[in-house]
Amino acid sequence: MGAVATDALAIFGQSEREGETMTTLILGQVLKFHGSPFEAPPEATARHDSRGAVAVDGGRILGHGPVDAMRAAHPGAAEIDHGAGLILPGFVDAHMHYPQTAIIASWGKRLIDWLNGYTFPEEARFGDPAYAAEIAGRTLDLMLANGTTSLASYCTIHPESVDAIFEAGAARGMAVWAGKTCMDRNAPDDLRDTAQSAHDDSAALLARWHGQGRARYVITPRFSPTSTPEQLEALGALWAAHPDCLMQTHLSEQTDELVWVAELYPEARDYLDTYEAHGLLGARGLYGHAIHLTERERARLVEIGAALVHCPTSNTFIGSGLFDPSLFGTHRVGLATDTGGGSSFSMLRTMAAAYEIAQLGGTALHPAQLLWLATEGSARALHAEDEVGTLAAGAAADLVVLDLASTPAIAQRAARAEDLWQAVFPTIMMGDDRAVAQVYVAGQAMK
Known part of the structure; x- marks a missing residue:
């Protein structure tokens, strides 16, 4: 030192x-x-x-x-x-998965195979409070070493995983947004909850942590394919009861995911509609990736004032696609590592990847724009620009x-x-x- x-x-x-x-x-x-x-x-x-x-x-x-x-x-x-x-x-990291810290930079998978091959087996370990505490502490220390002082993280279905990240954040004085990741289908048996338990566990964790020190609870359905309509409805009701909370989920990350969503929700107009129909579209919503958006989705997100979160190293590492740089000028956009699908804990590396992806989209982002995205832009996405x-x-x-x-x-x-x-x-x-x-x-x- x-x-x-x-x-x-x-x-x-x-x-x-x-x-x-x-x-x-x-x-x-x-x-x-x-x-x-x-x-x-x-x-x-x-x-x-x-x-x-x-x-x-x-x-x-x-x-x-x-x-x-x-x-x-x-x-x-x-x-x-x-x-x-x-x-x-x-730096403010607006979207990451702390339970994936130990599997960062794993080889050769796209989104659905990544979840089944790497993510779900690792997340199953987080019912162990000691393991959850170990990885939570390791994650925050890696973040701090790279200049990140605030972050929004997905946890696992285990309440112990939520306690671990908030406790680690409190020990370091950090502002942490996090929530129990809810899944009641298309996941291993040991990583499924139910519509009712997702609501009840989330409500109990929210009551325990939200507003305690620098902890902020985030209602967290993983994404529409791993939640039944009943679970999305239950979490939408929880958000309606606690509108000061954020809600985070994934949106339009890969093309094969869009096909899957359409099969699971044949009545939906598009991917975003699967959330809106169940009370999960709002100004305090965080929609990660948002690469393959329809014109209706773009317009609706602007109308609502919801935030998109750009995850450039993840988008390239697992082959998702290229974020449209025109969205920076029209939408509320944060920047994020998306570890462990993202390949770095560094917001500097994330800014570099954002620059490179924007270049492929015909836009040369100014250094001021990159630094702003990694600080106040992400803070605005979290509705915390007066704090961080x-x-x-x-x-x-x-x-x-x-x-x-x-x-x-x-x-x-x-x-x-x-x-x-x-x-x-x-x-x-x-x-x-x-x-x-x-x-x-x-x-x-x-x-």
Whole structure:
């Protein structure tokens, strides 16, 4: 652990021991968005202080700005200096499967075979609280190492799996959205619940966890093929009773999946209709992948204000297809690793994959757009943009500090940069956990 990180832990640890808070200035380059770079020229939506500071106290952001101004506003504040490190909001992963951590990068399967060959056998192990706790802790530590401070995760059908991820998140001070994954058909016997037990288990977990600290419960039908209409109806009723919760599921990930959905729901107009008909379409819905959408589905999602979640490394790794980059300008869109179908825990690698996929779709995403998607864009998808993914005053002090010269290849390219965007783009395209110089969760240095 570096001297800066050690100093940070000492400062915050002393504050906790004394039972009081201490204002701290975290110094470096500071990048803050004040609007969506998909709604205005990207460079015009960001503020960059080449020598700036973020003021933190009590786990919250007090403000940010040029270092001299912040020192004047907070005389006597402790300081942690990251030099030329780029300070951003911590990355927000809007869709992942923590129970698939141990099977990430498994070879050679498309979606349905992936579920049967890898996912379901692994998920069956999560009725064991000790195993669930082990993988939950491992997942969050891997996320933190890669600069991700908040995430939305599917669990398994086991309530123990939900307890494990929320407990691990609480131990690290992280904001975690998660829920019991519900399935009552087209899954192994030991991974099926029922319409009634899915409702009742979810309701009990929601009552136990939702709003406890930084935990937020998410109602979670896996996807229409693994739920009967009765189960979808029961979960729709639960969502109607708790409209402040999010609901997460999968939508139009692979073409063979669409054929399967049409066979299982012959009365539905399209895939989205299988959710809407059962009360599972809403503004607080998260619809993962959304690659093969009909025009009706596109229009309906905009009308409702629902969020799509782009999972680029997963879409290529299991051969799903290419997300349409035009959706970034028309829909609410978050960005996600989708581990373990996704092939990396890194939101930097995820941004790089999003760039490459958009290029294939005829669009060159600006570095500002990529960084925004991984922070405030995903936070907006989670309806949490006032809490995470931002440097706004009052938000949680969840931060990532990027080293823009973390490897020789990146350093030599960044050295030729003529502006911030040219300097940061090589890290987006080639960076990994070595580029993450430090991570703060509620003001606590974690790395």
